[in-house]
Amino acid sequence: NAGVTQTPKFRVLKTGQSMTLLCAQDMNHEYMYWYRQDPGMGLRLIHYSVGEGTTAKGEVPDGYNVSRLKKQNFLLGLESAAPSQTSVYFCASSYFRDRVNTEAFFGQGTRLTVV
C-alpha cells in the first residue's frame, strides 16, 4: 500500500520563485493536512481540508495556498518563496469513524530550501 505520497522529496528554490507540493493518499481519507517541521518547534499546521473542495487555515498559513480538487490529492503552493519557508513539509491524512477524527498517517516529507 502506498499510503500518503509526497512529491517532490527535495527541492531548492530561489527567493521569489513559486512551486507546488503534491500530496496523494490512497486510503480514501476525508481529512488532509499540511504541516511544516522546524527544529525545536515540532510540527505546525499550515492548512487543512475536511473534504473535497474545502480548505481551512491552520496555525501558520501566511505565504501558502492550498487546493483540494480531488479527495485523494492536497496541493500546497508557495507563490513567492522566502528563506523563512525553508523547512521540511509533511502531508498527512486521517479518517472519520464514529463521528470522531482518528490518527493521522504521514508522508515521508519534502525538504525545501529557499536560497
Next chain:
Amino acid sequence: AQSVTQLGSHVSVSEGALVLLRCNYSSSVPPYLFWYVQYPNQGLQLLLKYTSAATLVKGINGFEAEFKKSETSFHLTKPSAHMSDAAEYFCAVSRSTGFQKLVFGTGTRLLVSP
C-alpha cells in the same frame, strides 16, 4: 483549545535502561492522545494512541503509555531501551468529539548509548 507540552528536548539513556518521555496535555474536552516516532529523514509513524478505552495503552516496539486524567499526563515508557529506539518522539492531542486537527508537542529526541 488543545495543547501539549513535552518536557525535555533531549533525553539520553543507556542501552537496557528505562525510557521515560514526558507529555502533559491541556484540553477543554476529553482528549484523544497519540505518540508518534520519527526516525532520521523519515515521516512520522504512530506508536500508540489513547481513545478513552483502557488508560494503559500498549504500542509497537515495546512502548506503552498511561493516561492519567488527574495529572493531565500521557507519558511514554519502555522498560529496556534498544539502540534502534534512537529517534524523535512527538506527543499529540486531539479532541474526542467531532473534528479536531492534531496538535503536536515540540518533540523529544531520544539518544541511546551502548
